Amino acid sequence: MSVLLETSLGDIVIDLYIKRAPETCLNFLKLCKVKYYNFSAFHRVQRDFTAQTGDPTCTGQGGECIRSLIDPKTPKYMPVENHPKLKHTHRGTVSMAAASPDQAGDGGKPVMGSQFFITLADDLNYLDGKGSIFGRVAEGLEILDLLNDVQVDGAYRPFVDVRIKHTIILDDPFPDPEGLVVPDASPLPTPAQLATVRIGEDESLEDPVDPEEAEKQRRSKEAGAHALTLEMIGDLPFAEVKPPENVLFVCKLNPITRDEDLELIFSRFGTILSCEVIRDQKTKESLGYAFVEFDKQEEAEEAYFKMDNVLIDDRRIHVDFSQSVSKLHANWASKGANAQGFAGLQGYERNRSYREVEREREDARNNTSEQVARCD
Template sequence: MSVLLETNAGNLVIDLFVDSAPNESRTFIALCLSKFYHYSPFVNVRKNFAVDSGNPCFPDPLSAPQPDNDMNYTPSSHLSPEKLGQVFFTSKGNEFSPQFSICLGPVTDISGHVFGTIGEGFTTLEYINDCVLDETGRPLKDIRILHTFVLDDPFSLPIESPPSPYPTQKQIDSFRLLLDQSALEDIKAESHALTLEVLGDLPSAKIQPSEKVLFICKLNPVTAEDDLRLIFQRFGEITSVEIIRDRRTGHSLCYGFIEFTNKSAVERAYKKMEGVIIDDRKVHVDFSQSTKRKRNRDDFI
């Protein structure tokens, strides 16, 4: 019952309160599955208090998807934000907004509907809390959501995740870089690959994500690299297996990467292993969309 937010400053795993906040949890999962949050910046940083994200239209007002059978904007959570790491939607009349906030410390006198808490990624929160800001509370160097992965969906929503979207021109125009204006204009004129390089998703615009790497998520925390190697080696020779772990605790973040020696092995594994049960968990596999298999805050300081 968790969601992974991959940002250019590190990963955040949100454990959802599906029992005490079912409407908020269900809606958040639906938005993540539909890739709604991609390229949303972290803004309005109030040090040791809270930070906002979830508006892919920034700096324009949020344009929220209309509620349907998978989304319900009627608040069901009665837990108010007060602790470090709590994730909450802000109130908007009798509804909540898809834009969400994360507590950066103990908070008081703030309205919202808590629907989860950060399970892994407190070093990323520290980086956000300590970054240099402008007068509006926006980091001088962009911190954005690059990908969202639902690691466990207790609602089994009938939503098929689309491919990760390219940033829109408006999103590209809103990217903030530590460059002078002429350099910024040159970068805006480049291709989508260069845009991803600026965001930190590609180390170079000329380097493409490897076609030999398979992404796997929704793993059981007890599943180890050797287990995956044993299971996937029937599809072809494996170069490496990596399960991403929290740097502080060493615990599995329940997703990882399997690198094969050729593309055809990845395709065979993708066709055969989607939805297969491994250690009592139905796993999800996909083609890797990133050349960086592991990010940490040191890459962005």
């Protein structure tokens, strides 16, 4: 005797213990038959413990037995049915949940309505006697794995709704109680049930991200990971190092333009800390680009806006902000990690000279190749 639960996570088949828990099985089967469980949420999911559902109000406070549903004058709950040989030993055990103490029947005996739970772990024997075992999950144990992994809030309510869509009775040995009305089709969710929806099953728990934005985020994370690796092996002073904002990159220079000429032209915008035309290491001939470092960022910005495309020595130059950190790194590497400040930060921030060593020139050529390509 079995029932198929179609849930938003997948199908679960429950085999029923009709001989050992006949009253409980009848209650469950007839509630399934009238589609009472349709759209019910798994309102309480505790990892490696239980997943509870069967409340049409989706609050954990509702639900009634089939006889009360047929005749509202009868008690809302029925006595819990316990068989001594039925235990919560295996994952996938299905039990009717006992109502709260204030809802207990005459004499304080536990009662049950429509809510039931499925165990998500083995050896939960301390639940014995606290609910009425009436079945076990025969198919769909992988769905229990998914259910066990859902994200929940502080009250163990899943953030993304997990709901029973349909109940299909595969075999029912019990005659219908008098007055039972079976609907011709599955009823639509009521406005009250729809109001309980948190995040729909077809929605994502995470905010939707535009594919282009997602790719940018991916590249940014990847670049951060590479930078962190370089920091760990000592090739960068720290992963967040950025190009200086007071250094300009000047390209398309005439080979005859000298350092002094360029420094004189740019000095009208502010104090020049260093100005160097980059030259071939062997021939000493100009490579057609240079670095100009100002004392202040504002001075570099003014020069950037006013000097781009200006004619110098019969060549229209191109000015941009430097994208190279090689000069900063060279100073840091030469001073070592024991320099003043974090990773020598203070030292190389105070003394960024582009005329120190030949190695720096080679670094500049390597790190600015992309900018040179854009200029060409």
